[in-house]
Amino acid sequence: MGLLTAGWTVVHLIVATSLLPLYGLVLGFHALPGVIAQQVLRLPWVALITHGVAALVACAFVPTMAGRYLMVAVLFGGVQEGVSALTRYRHWEPWRFFLSAAATGVLLAVPMWLFLAAESLSGWAAILFVALFIVGPVAWTAVGLGVGTGLTRAGITRIRR
Amino acid sequence: MPVPASAPDAAASADGIPLPLLRVSDLSISHDGAEAATPSGVSFEVGLGEVVLVLGPSGSGKSTLTLALNGLIPQSVPATLHGSVQAGGLDTASASVAQLSPHVAMVFQDPDAQLVTGTLLDEVAFGPENLRLPVAEVLARTEHALRRVGLWERRDENPDVLSGGGRQRLAIAAALAMGSPLLVLDEPTANLDPVGIEEVYRALADLVAAGDHAIVLVEHNLDAAIGFVDRVIVLDAAGRLIADGRAESVLRDRAEELHELGVWLPTSALAALRLRRAGYVLDPLPLTPDDLRDALAEHPPVPAGSDASERDPRPAAEPAAVITGLTLRRGRTEVLHDVSLSVPAGSFTAIVGANGAGKSSLLLALAGVIEPPRGTVRIGGQDVARADPGQLPGMVGFVFQNPEHQFIAHTVFEEAAHGLRRQGLGEEDVRARADDLLDRFGLADKAGQHPFLLSGGQKRRLSVGTALVAGAPLLALDEPTFGQDRARADELLRLLAGLRAEGVTVVVVTHDMQLVSEYADRVVVMADGRVIADGTTGEVFDDAALIERAGLRLPPLRRALSGLAQHPALARATRLADLPGGDA
Amino acid sequence: MTLPATDPFAPAPAAGALRFLYRLNPLSKLAAVLPATVALVLVRDIWTPLVFVALAYATLLIGVRFTRRLAAMLGLAIPVAVAVIGLTFSLWTDPSRVAGTAAVLEIGAWTLRAGALATGYATALRLAAIIALALVAGLSTTGPDLARSLVQQLRVPYRIGYTALAAFRFVPRFAYELEVIRQAHRVRGSGSGRGPLRGITRWIGYVVPLLAGAIRHAERVALAMDARAFGAYPDRTERYLVPFRARDVVFVAVAWAVSAAALVVFLPR
Ligand SMILES: Nc1ncnc2c1ncn2[C@@H]1O[C@H](COP(=O)(O)OP(=O)(O)OP(=O)(O)O)[C@@H](O)[C@H]1O
Numbered sequence A: 001m002g003l004l005t006a007g008w009t010v011v012h013l014i015v016a017t018s019l020l021p022l023y024g025l026v027l028g029f030h031a032l033p034g035v036i037a038q039q040v041l042r043l044p045w046v047a048l049i050t051h052g053v054a055a056l057v058a059c060a061f062v063p064t065m066a067g068r069y070l071m072v073a074v075l076f077g078g079v080q081e082g083v084s085a086l087t088r089y090r091h092w093e094p095w096r097f098f099l100s101a102a103a104t105g106v107l108l109a110v111p112m113w114l115f116l117a118a119e120s121l122s123g124w125a126a127i128l129f130v131a132l133f134i135v136g137p138v139a140w141t142a143v144g145l146g147v148g149t150g151l152t153r154a155g156i157t158r159i160r161r
Numbered sequence B: 001m002p003v004p005a006s007a008p009d010a011a012a013s014a015d016g017i018p019l020p021l022l023r024v025s026d027l028s029i030s031h032d033g034a035e036a037a038t039p040s041g042v043s044f045e046v047g048l049g050e051v052v053l054v055l056g057p058s059g060s061g062k063s064t065l066t067l068a069l070n071g072l073i074p075q076s077v078p079a080t081l082h083g084s085v086q087a088g089g090l091d092t093a094s095a096s097v098a099q100l101s102p103h104v105a106m107v108f109q110d111p112d113a114q115l116v117t118g119t120l121l122d123e124v125a126f127g128p129e130n131l132r133l134p135v136a137e138v139l140a141r142t143e144h145a146l147r148r149v150g151l152w153e154r155r156d157e158n159p160d161v162l163s164g165g166g167r168q169r170l171a172i173a174a175a176l177a178m179g180s181p182l183l184v185l186d187e188p189t190a191n192l193d194p195v196g197i198e199e200v201y202r203a204l205a206d207l208v209a210a211g212d213h214a215i216v217l218v219e220h221n222l223d224a225a226i227g228f229v230d231r232v233i234v235l236d237a238a239g240r241l242i243a244d245g246r247a248e249s250v251l252r253d254r255a256e257e258l259h260e261l262g263v264w265l266p267t268s269a270l271a272a273l274r275l276r277r278a279g280y281v282l283d284p285l286p287l288t289p290d291d292l293r294d295a296l297a298e299h300p301p302v303p304a305g306s307d308a309s310e311r312d313p314r315p316a317a318e319p320a321a322v323i324t325g326l327t328l329r330r331g332r333t334e335v336l337h338d339v340s341l342s343v344p345a346g347s348f349t350a351i352v353g354a355n356g357a358g359k360s361s362l363l364l365a366l367a368g369v370i371e372p373p374r375g376t377v378r379i380g381g382q383d384v385a386r387a388d389p390g391q392l393p394g395m396v397g398f399v400f401q402n403p404e405h406q407f408i409a410h411t412v413f414e415e416a417a418h419g420l421r422r423q424g425l426g427e428e429d430v431r432a433r434a435d436d437l438l439d440r441f442g443l444a445d446k447a448g449q450h451p452f453l454l455s456g457g458q459k460r461r462l463s464v465g466t467a468l469v470a471g472a473p474l475l476a477l478d479e480p481t482f483g484q485d486r487a488r489a490d491e492l493l494r495l496l497a498g499l500r501a502e503g504v505t506v507v508v509v510t511h512d513m514q515l516v517s518e519y520a521d522r523v524v525v526m527a528d529g530r531v532i533a534d535g536t537t538g539e540v541f542d543d544a545a546l547i548e549r550a551g552l553r554l555p556p557l558r559r560a561l562s563g564l565a566q567h568p569a570l571a572r573a574t575r576l577a578d579l580p581g582g583d584a
Numbered sequence C: 001m002t003l004p005a006t007d008p009f010a011p012a013p014a015a016g017a018l019r020f021l022y023r024l025n026p027l028s029k030l031a032a033v034l035p036a037t038v039a040l041v042l043v044r045d046i047w048t049p050l051v052f053v054a055l056a057y058a059t060l061l062i063g064v065r066f067t068r069r070l071a072a073m074l075g076l077a078i079p080v081a082v083a084v085i086g087l088t089f090s091l092w093t094d095p096s097r098v099a100g101t102a103a104v105l106e107i108g109a110w111t112l113r114a115g116a117l118a119t120g121y122a123t124a125l126r127l128a129a130i131i132a133l134a135l136v137a138g139l140s141t142t143g144p145d146l147a148r149s150l151v152q153q154l155r156v157p158y159r160i161g162y163t164a165l166a167a168f169r170f171v172p173r174f175a176y177e178l179e180v181i182r183q184a185h186r187v188r189g190s191g192s193g194r195g196p197l198r199g200i201t202r203w204i205g206y207v208v209p210l211l212a213g214a215i216r217h218a219e220r221v222a223l224a225m226d227a228r229a230f231g232a233y234p235d236r237t238e239r240y241l242v243p244f245r246a247r248d249v250v251f252v253a254v255a256w257a258v259s260a261a262a263l264v265v266f267l268p269r
């Protein structure tokens, strides 16, 4: 049951997402659902499930982006889940979240580099390009941690685990 | 794993004696983290055809009990359960919720929280599909269930287009489709307007009349439920079972005791208790408006000992707020058409009307939450549209339906201090006045807590307090008693009455007609974005045709008393407080 | 409550026999465009994306209902986007890489060269091609069908798939809740002040009440679903089958073959 609940955490995120003007622009934003779910629930699988449900809901509203949403969910959810699993779901300190954010950023930057032909960018622009891919998820992870902490403080975790 | 198609035959013991549909023995439940068990040591049985009403004060464990009946406690909600619950011969501790679902079906309070699909048909089919029934069987059950609640014709529509009452009937159909003979409903009408409530009870009454179901019902609104319940179970504040018997006998013989306990009684019974003290002989105690009416019709007139307390007619002072020719658009639709209205200072004004009539929109514009066109809304002589945002909180306080929406700080103290800081007071002043406010609203010992962790009643008090902290002389509240039990609603209304005594003007939007007639001195009736009546509470409720036209219902006391020729003193009464018999 | 602007449950529009895309499995549509999409990430010329734009347009014009929205998207939105993105991308291009090509525009010391334009427009066209290919699935698939086919063909646990279906209903509710929360915060005076920083702190203030309400709501929904035996068995009766038929196989095969052919023919060697 905890899992199902976790799944839903996402949905709300989606809503938050679909309303933010930045949606889609800042890819790192997609880190949020998993970060909040993990920060609040700290259980195995929550990140992946949350991302899965989030992606499906997003698909329903923008079917054109279906493929992208699903890939993003697998990528972000997979990395977040993977890093948590490697630390055996015992470490929930911020560094662990930032680690998965940075890893995701690198994984994202590679295909996007190819896609946007970033090799043709001038030197500093290329550096900025890669840097932003790492900064984006990290920054959004920080936001997610803040939100998760806020929710915990408001007693949300108390309800059910 | 095959699942029995329908349960009644399963509920027979080996020697052929029918088992009760439900047997609860010595049941105690503690939520994880809770100190005491509620309910505690409860035993009862329910047989086919019975309609059982569960009563008890808030927190006595009624909802907890209902969740235990189909195994959601302890299987989905973490809680410790002692004793046992058997439904259709299965023990809820060992059988899964799914195995139990053909024996016990549930309907919850919020229709939005139990609808999961895109059409009525899919919605009702959802449960049978989960049971892996063959498609033909799923469709047969779905059709049967939808027909029983009168929604079959609308099967292809999206549940969103149904009214609140319609959605709740849909939830009942979804429960019926599980094929279970026992239906458990937890406050199924708490969020509905009067017409919606009637719809739901009509559907339930049809079920009961057919005789193939039993119902366990938790309900605060006894006026609506009393007509069709035949048995009552009462829990006390500690969750112990203190009464179990026929509805009439429990409610009649132990009315005083239940009232003491904080359990709500039908308005007619409360009225009758009061009249008894004034020398009326009302035996047996009337429970419905019709009972009371009949009893009084045969009753010889009683000399009015003490005068029915007249509602103090307030002098028409300077109006607190004036609305002139307000036409308001939200999105692309015009939701208010040329509304004009004056709210007398010091009044308690209620805005009533059916769903979608524009009540909330009017209130939001009045308080400047949605900016009205210039010159249409004036508070204390000042144009709301021209007031700058910093000024507004000092002119009018607005309390939203869900208090959690308006909390912005991390502690109760900060919440109270926020409005004061914005006035630019010194830190010492802020501290003193915030403490003072919390004291006044009984929240002093919660100052360090997160506002979300307060109880429902405390949240509500805090939201009212923060709306008033800037010293606004006008307080606007949107459905302040929505989703709250009667005890908390009462607490809030006493608070409002107290504020009013201090000179605050109060405007509320509500669906609760008895509340209106108890507390409001002015009533504004809205329909389709227009004000169709505006007058004193007495005047408005005297016009039964108007009330009907607005999609509303008269308050129960009115229904019982209006036009009682031989008791002229009573015929004018609309509030319990108007009746002779003094304070309960 | 007001009705949602987009109803994710709305049935697919009725369409004539020619409009074949509606009758295909959502997964086959996604699979059909996948190789082309991946290839487009890697190519660098202008012709390959152009060919795929053309192929996608043709498929769309035949396969989905012709609406004003489709016309606006294909005829206006995508071309304009290409024009704008191509230009901005060329501005970003490293001048030293295209130094040898002809100058198109000179403003003071700054020169826009044909090479830069070529790179920029190649990227923009790749984007356009990928979006046009995504529309093949996007314009003819509904969210619920996609969720169902994920469950039915890809064996995604149905608890996740159908949870998402249930979650579609949340979205309009949250749009409404968000509006109320914004109003409430404005009334409390937390929204005063301007500037991006204030804006951000304001949004953070909305998130906690919004999510808290949402999670509570989700829990109630979860209980109600459990009470109706959701998740009780490893599978459930499917009344709406989203089958993967022979025609899906054919469609995917043809799409892959055409993609391969286009790549072979047009990829510059
Ligand atoms: N999920 C939960 N976790 C912890 N405690 C809970 C939970 N739900 C209810 N409780 C506590 O259990 C007790 C009984 O609550 P319950 O909701 O059953 O009361 P109720 O009789 O239905 O009240 P109401 O009339 O207000 O609906 C209360 O003290 C409540 O605070």
Ligand SMILES: Nc1ncnc2c1ncn2[C@@H]1O[C@H](COP(=O)(O)OP(=O)(O)OP(=O)(O)O)[C@@H](O)[C@H]1O
Pocket: B330, B331, B332, B333, B335, B353, B354, B355, B356, B357, B358, B359, B360, B361, B362, C001, C002
């Ligand atoms: N934000 C909005 N945008 C567009 N239309 C709206 C908006 N809010 C409400 N409406 C519409 O305005 C009309 C009046 O709504 P309002 O909320 O004022 O009614 P109400 O009388 O408060 O109803 P209820 O009893 O259901 O709360 C309705 O038809 C509603 O659909």
Ligand SMILES: [Mg+2]
Pocket: B062, B063, B064
């Ligand atoms: Mg309850």
Ligand SMILES: [Mg+2]
Pocket: B359, B360, B361, B509
């Ligand atoms: Mg309203």
